[in-house]
Amino acid sequence: MRGVVVKLDRGYPLVRVADGREVRCEHATALVKGADVRATTGDVVEVSAPEGHDKGIIEEVLPRRRAFVRKDPTERVAAQVLAANFDKVFVAEPLVGLNIRRLERELVLAHESGAEVVVLLTKADLAESPDDLARAKDLVSRVAQGTEVLVVSAEDPTSVEAVRERLPQGEVAILLGKSGVGKSSLVNLLVGEEVQATGAVRKTDGRGRHTTVSREMVPIPGAGCVVDMPGVRGLALWDADEGMRTAFSDIDALAAQCKFRDCKHESEPGCAVRAAVEAGELAPERLESYIRLRDESDELRRRNEEAQRIKSRRGHPRRRKG
Ligand SMILES: Nc1nc2c(ncn2[C@@H]2O[C@H](COP(=O)(O)OP(=O)(O)OP(=O)(O)O)[C@@H](O)[C@H]2O)c(=O)[nH]1
Numbered sequence: 446m447r448g449v450v451v452k453l454d455r456g457y458p459l460v461r462v463a464d465g466r467e468v469r470c471e472h473a474t475a476l477v478k479g480a481d482v483r484a485t486t487g488d489v490v491e492v493s494a495p496e497g498h499d500k501g502i503i504e505e506v507l508p509r510r511r512a513f514v515r516k517d518p519t520e521r522v523a524a525q526v527l528a529a530n531f532d533k534v535f536v537a538e539p540l541v542g543l544n545i546r547r548l549e550r551e552l553v554l555a556h557e558s559g560a561e562v563v564v565l566l567t568k569a570d571l572a573e574s575p576d577d578l579a580r581a582k583d584l585v586s587r588v589a590q591g592t593e594v595l596v597v598s599a600e601d602p603t604s605v606e607a608v609r610e611r612l613p614q615g616e617v618a619i620l621l622g623k624s625g626v627g628k629s630s631l632v633n634l635l636v637g638e639e640v641q642a643t644g645a646v647r648k649t650d651g652r653g654r655h656t657t658v659s660r661e662m663v664p665i666p667g668a669g670c671v672v673d674m675p676g677v678r679g680l681a682l683w684d685a686d687e688g689m690r691t692a693f694s695d696i697d698a699l700a701a702q703c704k705f706r707d708c709k710h711e712s713e714p715g716c717a718v719r720a721a722v723e724a725g726e727l728a729p730e731r732l733e734s735y736i737r738l739r740d741e742s743d744e745l746r747r748r749n750e751e752a753q754r755i756k757s758r759r760g761h762p763r764r765r766k767g
């Protein structure tokens with residue numbers, strides 16, 4: 446049977462199979478043992494249902510056309526795929542507590558997936574004045590580098606409709622953003638009922654910091670599906686070259702004018718990026734942020750290559766003698 450992973454929580458992946466049934470499934474030992482393949486939300490999987498077994502077995506995870514990948518926070522060098530086969534990424538950033546450095550990182554990860562990205566400036570009703578809102582939108586638009594920015598408020602149904610319009614039927618969007626930016630509230634408004642517990646609910650039940658603990662495909666009436674992405678507190682970069690180029694297209698364009706092709710924009714002569722900072726055309730914090738993210742991704746690549754070398758040596762013990 447062919448199916449799609451529609452929910453991932455602390456238990457077994459929930460797979461919706463062709464006839465519409467939803468089945469809890471475990472991974473076939475062969476999948477986990479060798480390459481350590483784990484199905485994630487959005488994955489298309491091949492499932493078997495052995496006689497007398499209460500769960501289905503995921504026999505195969507089909508190749509992903511798209512993936513949202515971060516560095517596994519529990520491992521020194523390992524990627525973790527948080528969602529697969531989506532069409533869009535909504536990046537939610539709140540108007541109050543706006544954090545440009547976090548937004549930059551989220552944009553790199555979002556663009557790296559290759560999906561279309563839309564930034565949601567949430568909790569817009571908390572703006573002190575129309576000017577305050579315009580300033581925030583301006584700042585976010587500059588950082589977003591041409592990526593669309595929507596102003597969203599739970600108090601303004603029109604703004605919620607604008608989000609729905611960006612998610613046509615048949616498409617899947619993942620929703621990124623720090624805990625508390627209003628992701629669950631937005632999902633509930635899109636659905637039209639309380640399908641996800643929100644921060645306000647959480648206060649009374651006294652549970653942990655994150656309200657949402659699962660990654661679930663939630664169907665939106667008259668639109669596609671949305672996956673609220675919890676636990677992305679530590680969004681460490683994995684492969685980020687493409688994402689960096691898109692999220693920092695301003696710096697990428699300037700870098701083409703640097704004297705050295707491999708300029709690091711640190712202390713090299715003839716650096717067009719630093720020249721732009723000195724001329725007041727590029728914010729120094731933006732360059733700092735770029736360098737920090739680039740170094741993080743370079744360091745990870747170095748570690749990954751090292752791990753691959755060790756692995757291939759272990760796999761071919763005879764080579765060592767040569
Ligand atoms: N003023 C205002 N408050 C909002 C808005 N959207 C959400 N909130 C409030 O912000 C708090 C957090 O909202 P949630 O929707 O739970 O945030 P979340 O991003 O889903 O958080 P996690 O589920 O923990 O990842 C709640 O108290 C909401 O009522 C908004 O547009 N305006």
Ligand SMILES: [Zn+2]
Nearest residue numbers: 703708710716
């Ligand atoms: Zn340079």
